[in-house]
Amino acid sequence: MTSTLARLASGAPSRCFALAGAGAGDVGPWLRLDPSVAIVDSPRAADVLLVLGRLEGEMLHAAAAVHDAIPPPRGVVVWSPDGWSSRRWPFVDAVTVRDASEIAPACRRLRDDLFRRRLASSPDALPDLDPAPWRGVGPFGQGGAGMTGGVPYGRPLAGRADDRDGLRLDQILVRVGPFLPPFPPGLLLDVRLQGDVIQEATIPAPIADDAGASGREGPSGAPVPHGHPARLAVAADSPFTTALTRPVPIAELELARARHHLAWLAEALRVSGLEAYGLRALKLAFGLDLESAESIDALDRWLRRNVSLRWGTNRVGVVTRAQAEGLPGGPVARASGDDRDARSLDPAYQRLGFEPVVRGGGDALARWRLRVAEARQSVQLAKRSRTSESTPSGVIEDPRGPLSDDVPPSAGLVALLPALLVGMEWGDAVTTVVSLDIGVIDPAVREVTSEGTGP
């Protein structure tokens, strides 16, 4: 019976839950193009845990928890261009992949092997301990101290709190962990909800890795080079990192920017429920070349005509001009009317007649429109630029914001979240966070952002 099912199941895409850590770059979203792999939103729906990049400390513990949430038979596939995570690697028998193009076939092979019982399911990474011993007085854990009688079945019940309409009902704390799909990977957010409205959102301090190890060793025992914290938020081979120190052809930079914005659009469309159309945008991004301006135009027209998208993003998540001026720059600031763009200071761009795209409004719709407009502008700039090269100046305009040695591109955006999300319904909050396009968050990077937001 199970072998028949396994044979039938081999026709279905292998369902992977992707965790992105430092150095993962944008590999995760591109996997959606591969029909043999399905990136799922919940570990309960997954067969394979896909670890992309390097995870440290609290992220690794969370990854172990996510792994245990996957129902058996399950396996782990790891790809990390930056080297390995700390030596307290929790996964037994993880399949390691050297090259990004090998990820999808490896997931598929692992899934087939697991279903045909050729490989054993990956055992639990965390110990099987009850979360908290509960002892009430009665036979169902009831009775004892306090109105709720202690901690029934391991956890207390939520307590009450004031609300703006005068009703004192319960408020629960949802620990939006590092790996909840619509949110950027690595973002820790403690959200206090009453009903489905956020009353308070805080960014907890990351728990330091208390291994006490002086260096980090991977499974092979080789030490890991420490990248600069700011660059960890951007993929190591990204042309923007190279452009900080060396001249890079503008065509390459601008096509990379357009590709990034279209990939972001695909993810944003997926979160809005239009997964199929998002895949179309992703395909356009993958095959982007100098003649793609008309295709982007067609995409833009479709987006403008789609009233339902406007309904979900109009006047949602407004970033005021004052808040935008506190950011180092980037598309979020430009969507609120602030026209700072590091490319305006580059003589090579000035020769091309570059003007930054600016929108008023500052809501999620403005940010959507801005990114599509910037993608179109980038393709046109790339076509016009021929062989000109950017001027290295220590600051480069990454698609998410200005990147320099000290400041990561999405600096300041995470700090904006607590003020922005208060009073929002959950759906609107997710729309806002997705529209901000925060990159993979590394705890080391977070420490940089809390100290200031650069020039």
Next chain:
Amino acid sequence: MSALGVIVAVVSVAAAAAFGAYIAAWVDIVLARAVAGVPVRPLDALIAPVSWGAAVALKARTTTERPDGETWALAPALLAALAAVGLAAAPLAPGLLAADVASGIVLFGAAMALVVVAVFLQGWSPNSPLPMIGGYRFIAEGLSYEIPLAVVLIAAALPARSLAIAPIVVSQENLWNVIRQPLGLPLYLMAALGLAFWGPLALPEGVDLAGGSSLEISGVSRILWRVAQLMVLVAVSAMGAAVFLGGWLGPLLPGAAWMIAKTLVLLVLLIGARHLVARVPTERYVIASWAILIPLSLLDVFIAGIQALVAAR
């Protein structure tokens, strides 16, 4: 009343529901590929629901720390049972109606009203924050689509002077309700999307909740929930075809063939809406439903009432 008749009715409704759910799954895959711009390959896609089902069935069932086990087990079964009753209320051909009651509209409305309970239980039972938010959101959505749904069905019952479905189909001999009551079918389809929590109204299962009420389920339970949802889609399509598109009426072909064709048309429309219309924001949908859709549905009743009075003169 014969036992054989009851058994035949039950078996035929079960077969129709199962077949319809499979077709709906296939249409969903085909339309997703078409909108995404990837090669459609519809014949390959025929086996895709089976592959998906096999892959999911091999997984273990998950549970959470302190769920409500009984209601969690009940939710997909209740949803499927309500969908089956809704499908049974729609006639296939002039004599072939499984649930031949005097007030088929009321039966359908009652079955669809309890869908809110089933979906809420699915979200609430795992004792997990995100599915629970999904369940409560669905109640807001459910209360909002319920009135337009019931009122446009009543409007369709006016010219037939009966709440039974067969007379409603017969009353469309001269002109289908989709033409003489133009507000009816669009409002019905919007409510139908909510009933099946599909596409723009997939609020309990939205991607923003990381799957919502489907977040904590795995294994066969996941398949059962999805099949129940597809059965609801089939049931609302069948009822819409009977009440608005003239059911079995049509030249040349036998009545059953027309009924199936019309059901498929509505099914394709509903499934396609998922790939072309974004998910609605909950609160704005509630406001729009009460401020715009309900007055429109009441206008629809008046149009139908005036037409019926004029026709009776």
Next chain:
Amino acid sequence: MQGVAVTLAIFFVTMAAFLALRSAERRLSARASTAPARVPFTGGRAPDTHAWNRYHVRYYPMSLLFLAFDMEMVFMYPWAVVFVDEGLIALIEMFMFIVILLFGILYTWRERALEWA
């Protein structure tokens, strides 16, 4: 009578079939029942409290309005059957009923009771 019997039969048979399929699953694969497997998923960190709580159902004013319209619906069902026989007077009476309720929606909308965020 046949119709009612068939309806009830379909309802219970379908429910029983689905429940039976669900319990049959136990034979197919091992159960996931370790403590870390049971933690409700919110991204990798464990929750502080149970999710069940006195949930702030912010659409409760709308649900009161729904009750009024639900009762209107109940009255419209028999009205639809006798409407044509009763003639214009039935239409006018239902029109008055509905207009009163529509004023209710107008009031609720103006008082912004349908909004909650």
